[in-house]
Amino acid sequence: MPKVRKNIEKFVASTKEYPITFAIAAGLYSFIYVFASNFMLVNSWFQFFVISVVYLAIPVIIFTLSWELTKRLSFLQKFKPFVLPILNAMFFGFYFVGRMYGFQHKKIILGAVIICALLAVLLRKHYKKIIVLQFIMAFVAFTTLLPTLYGALFDSDEWREFPEEVVQTNFKKFPNIYVIQPDGYANFTELATEPYNFQNDEFESYLQDSGFKLYTNFRSNYTSTVLSNSSMFAMKHHYKGRQLAGAREVILGDNPVIQTLRNNEYETFLFMENPYLLLNRPAIKYDYCNIDMSEVPWFGIGAFDNPKELLQPLTETIKKQQGKRSFYFIEKILPGHISTFKSGTKGKETERENYLTQVKLANEWLKEITQIITKTDPNSLIIIAADHGGYVGFEYTKQLFQKQTDKKLVYSAFTAALAIKWPNNTIPSYDTKLKSSVNLFRTVFAYLGENETLLENFQEDASYSRISEGILGEVYKYINADGNVVFEKVE
Incomplete structure (x- = not known):
């Protein structure tokens, strides 16, 4: 010195x-x-x-x-x-x-x-x-x-290892599979209660009349799109609350979901509204992506400015793929969530009203896309699965990083909509075990492979977040497998 x-x-x-x-x-x-x-x-x-x-x-x-x-x-x-x-x-x-x-x-x-x-x-x-x-x-x-x-450089990549029992699954059923992700769409249970207090009966009735089963009390395991989806596609917890190397690579196809589908002769299609998941230019392992890497801005500026039309190209692709086994992951940035930063918040009530306005728009879009799919591909497996909640009740989303004790607020962040239209209405009895997104595909593949042994290796239905204690903060288990709000530091 x-x-x-x-x-x-x-x-x-x-x-x-x-x-x-x-x-x-x-x-x-x-x-x-x-x-x-x-x-x-x-x-x-x-x-x-x-x-x-x-x-x-x-x-x-x-x-x-x-x-x-x-x-x-x-x-x-x-x-x-x-x-x-x-x-x-x-x-x-x-x-x-x-x-x-x-x-x-x-x-x-x-x-x-x-x-x-x-x-x-x-x-x-x-x-x-x-x-x-x-x-x-x-x-x-x-x-x-x-x-x-x-x-x-040194964190374990164990969470990225493919579970062999899943990857080696031989399907007995081969419906086309559509995973539709409305960003930030809260679960139907939470929408009906505080702090959302939103009457969603008309849309929920539409889903049920269309053959969907609504999964109440379903939630995400992490608080952001990248952290939640990487865990969902990896079928494992990564126990991260912020930065996670390799997360986008996992979402973009380097995962056991795509590998299992490929082993069962499925073609895979990725439709996104904007290039947010592509910003660090990960290798895309889907057979098709609707956004070319040349369209990805170098610094992320303008990434959300020109959303891609999804319905028409999806319709055209479905028609071209008739007679083939196809998997689609479709991401729509609706309804989103309340403001991220304190500097951008308009107050709890205004943020709530803005979010619920977006929910109504999401409902209309979800009706359109599900009608297109059921009309052109009536015996398909359709999954509507949100990545996290809308954070309604907070003034801004990063408040979750300050230790919260109100269960309604914590659940507002982690709650996630899930509705599944099982082919021919053949709903598996074990779907009642489906509580969080990390176990979604394991359940789906158990159904397609008629192999319930896949359910023996369920991940814990726990939810995690970074809590800002100290300079950098630490990751804590926020909700345990029983659904209780807890604060257990992840070592």
């Missing part, structure tokens, strides 16, 4: 200018923070290269060229004391504010850049101290990234 301090003091006292050092300082904090806050979205080598170019390489090139020009052109030499501080301040402000508010907010970013440039002029004589502070910020950001990097 004394040596580090001595070098810092030497750097601050020096009259020498360091264009590359100033350039790296301008972007390093934001570069690291991108990975620390969004590792699951940007953990591909392609993205690492792009982000390195944007936050580090481009500033180095611009700073170096600008510095050389001011040295070599006589009419610019009077600006030489200001060029590096101003460039550093402008780039730092651009990255910092753009990351906070979104780079599409041009007026906010422009204002921040101008203010930073003016401050750089005023503080020019002290600017090397500011550079030191920027590096300290980057170091602190890196310490928050370390646990995520450690997890990505």
